[in-house]
Amino acid sequence: MDHAQRSAGKATPPYELFLALHRRAEPFVMPNAWDGASAVLLKRAGFEALGSSSIAIAFALGRQDGRHEVSRTDAIANAALLARLSGLPVNGDLEDGFGPDPEDCARTVQAAIESGLAGLGIEDTTADPERPIHDFDRAVARVRRAAQVARGRIVLTARTDNFLQGRVDLDDTIRRLSAFAEVGADVLYAPALPDLEAIRAVVRAVAPKPVNVVVGPRSLGGALYGRAMAALQEAAEALRSGDLAAATRGSRMADIAALLPGAKAPAR
Numbered sequence: 200m201d202h203a204q205r206s207a208g209k210a211t212p213p214y215e216l217f218l219a220l221h222r223r224a225e226p227f228v229m230p231n232a233w234d235g236a237s238a239v240l241l242k243r244a245g246f247e248a249l250g251s252s253s254i255a256i257a258f259a260l261g262r263q264d265g266r267h268e269v270s271r272t273d274a275i276a277n278a279a280l281l282a283r284l285s286g287l288p289v290n291g292d293l294e295d296g297f298g299p300d301p302e303d304c305a306r307t308v309q310a311a312i313e314s315g316l317a318g319l320g321i322e323d324t325t326a327d328p329e330r331p332i333h334d335f336d337r338a339v340a341r342v343r344r345a346a347q348v349a350r351g352r353i354v355l356t357a358r359t360d361n362f363l364q365g366r367v368d369l370d371d372t373i374r375r376l377s378a379f380a381e382v383g384a385d386v387l388y389a390p391a392l393p394d395l396e397a398i399r400a401v402v403r404a405v406a407p408k409p410v411n412v413v414v415g416p417r418s419l420g421g422a423l424y425g426r427a428m429a430a431l432q433e434a435a436e437a438l439r440s441g442d443l444a445a446a447t448r449g450s451r452m453a454d455i456a457a458l459l460p461g462a463k464a465p466a467r
Contacts, residue, residue: 217288217317217354220248221386221409228414229290233259233424238281239458240450248317250290251278255424267326271297271307279314284459288317290356295324299333301344308348308355318354320388321345323375324364331364335371339378346383356411357384362391369397373404380405387411 220227229248232238233255241249254264256277262268271293278291291311296304304321311319323338324331333341342357349355357379361372369392376387388411392398402410430449438446456462 213282213288213315213317214353217248217290218385220288221354226412230423231255231292231421232281232285233277235280235284235459236455237423237427238285238287240455242285242287243458246287248288248290249281249285251281251292252421252424253292253294254421258424258428265294265324265326266328267294267297271310275307275310275314275316278311278316278319282315282317290318290320290354291316293319294322295326296321296341296345299325299337301341304341304345305348308345308353312349312353316353318356318386319349320356320358322358322360324360332360332366335375335378338375339382342379342384343382349385350383354385355383356386356388358388358390358411360390362389362393367393369400373401376401377404380408384408 227247229250230241230246231250231252232241233252238249251274253269253274256274257264257269260269260273274293274297275291278289278293281287282289293307293311296307298304298306307321308319321342323333323341325333332338338359342355345357346355357376359372359375359379361368361375372389372392376389380387386409387401387405389401390413392401392413398410398412434446434449437443
């Protein structure tokens with residue numbers, strides 16, 4: 200087998216697949232999974248990439264989101280599980296990079312690369328409810344250092360949480376995202392922008408780099424997990440009232456098991 204044949208048979212790295220999704224003309228939808236079952240179910244639904252969900256991981260462990268109550272190791276392990284089971288490019292929702300300093304972000308990026316993630320996000324949040332957003336210069340320095348480690352190895356999404364934290368300042372949001380783009384971020388993201396005109400302003404400011412956009416009132420990570428928890432609550436209420444049929448209505452365990460490693464091949 201010559202070199203060309205070997206190259207043709209080589210799988211495209213997740214990073215390259217994920218980057219290509221961001222560079223194509225039409226948008227793609229990236230839902231957030233939180234465990235193995237949700238990852239394989241979303242893959243079966245036809246999605247091309249997945250994100251992890253920091254809030255779902257935190258709630259599953261009985262902890263608060265965005266407070267460093269989930270470790271870097273646990274967050275990355277969860278995202279790597281989603282990637283391994285789904286075979287899809289996975290973006291790690293890795294919050295503020297698990298520390299205030301640029302080197303904390305660098306360590307998080309390196310760990311994400313070593314775990315086989317296709318992408319990750321770094322926020323300008325502080326994990327301090329009293330002072331939730333980093334100052335501009337510190338925020339940019341953190342993204343710059345993350346980009347130095349990420350370049351050509353993993354897709355880096357740089358995110359400002361101004362609007363999510365009640366700092367309704369579009370000019371500062373655009374200033375931050377533009378600076379993040381200039382220091383090497385691949386994708387830009389500002390959740391909770393108020394309207395389409397604000398989204399358009401962000402897109403124009405950072406072009407030609409792609410922009411991640413929340414469709415709906417909140418992120419899909421929290422929304423899908425919340426939907427699952429609402430179904431559990433409805434089932435619990437039905438069980439308490441004695442309606443076993445309603446309480447046990449749902450996906451068959453055998454159908455989910457069939458999507459996981461080690462499933463038995465169907466009889467012929």
